[in-house]
Amino acid sequence: MKIISVVCHPLLMATYLSYVLFQEAPELFPRVIPQAASQFILVIFITTCVMPALSIFLLKTFSFISNLELTDRKERIKPFIFIAFYYAASSYLFLVKLEMGPVFMTVMIGVTVLIILLSIITAWFKISIHAAAIWSGVGFVSALIITMGIDLGGYYYALIISAGLTGTSRLHLGYHQPKEVWSGAMFGFWYSFLVMLWFI
Secondary structure, eight states, X not given: OHHHHHHTOGGGHXXXXXXXXXXXOGGGOTTOOGXXXXXXXXXXXXXXXXXXXXXXXXXXXXXXXXXXXXXXXXXXXXXXXXXXXXXXXXXXXXXXXXXXXXXXXXXHXXXXXXXXXXXXXXXXXXXXXXXXXXXXXXXXXXXXXXXXXXXXXXXXXXXXXXXHHHHHHHHHTTSOOHHHHHHHHXXXXXXXHHHHHHHO
16 A cells, blocks of 8 residues: 555656547647657656655755654645645746647646645545545546547556545654545545536
8 A cells, every 4th residue: 555655745746647648649749850759758757756756855854744644734834835835837838838738737726726725625524635635636638538539548548547546645654544545535626627628
C-alpha cells in the first residue's frame, strides 16, 4: 500500500497526465514536435514535481513541518503555498513562453487553482490530497473524452483503477478517514470535470 501511495503521489499527476495525453492525443500539444516529447515531459516533471518536492524537503530539514507525508493538517499550508507557486510559474512558462494549446493550459491553470482551493479547505478540514489529485485527473480525462472524443484506451481504465487503489491505500495506511478520502475524490473529480466542460 505504501508503494501505491508513493507511485500515485499528487506531485506526479501532471507528469502522468501529460505523458498519456501526448501519447494518445498529440494534437493537443501543437507546439511540441515528437522529437522533443521527452524533453517536454521532463520539463513538466521538474517544474511540477522535483522543485515542489525539494521545497517540501527543505521545509522538513528546517523543521517547518514534522514529516514529509504532511500528516498534520495545520502543517500543510506552507507546502501547498510553495506547490501553488511552482504550478503558477509553470503555467506562465507554458502559456507565455511556449504558447501551448488551450487544452493543456486549461489543465495546468485548473490544477493551480485546485491547489489553492485545497489549501483553503485544508485550513478547516483534512481532505485527502492524494484522492483529490488522482480523481482530478479522472475528471479532466473524462471531460476530454466527452467533449473531444479522445480515445485513451486502456490508460483511462488504468487511471480509474489507480484512483481506487490510491484511496484504499490512504485508508489502509491510516492517513485518512473515509470521509476525507471520499470528499477529496468527489471534489477533485467534479471540479476538474466541470472546468474542462466550461472552458473547452
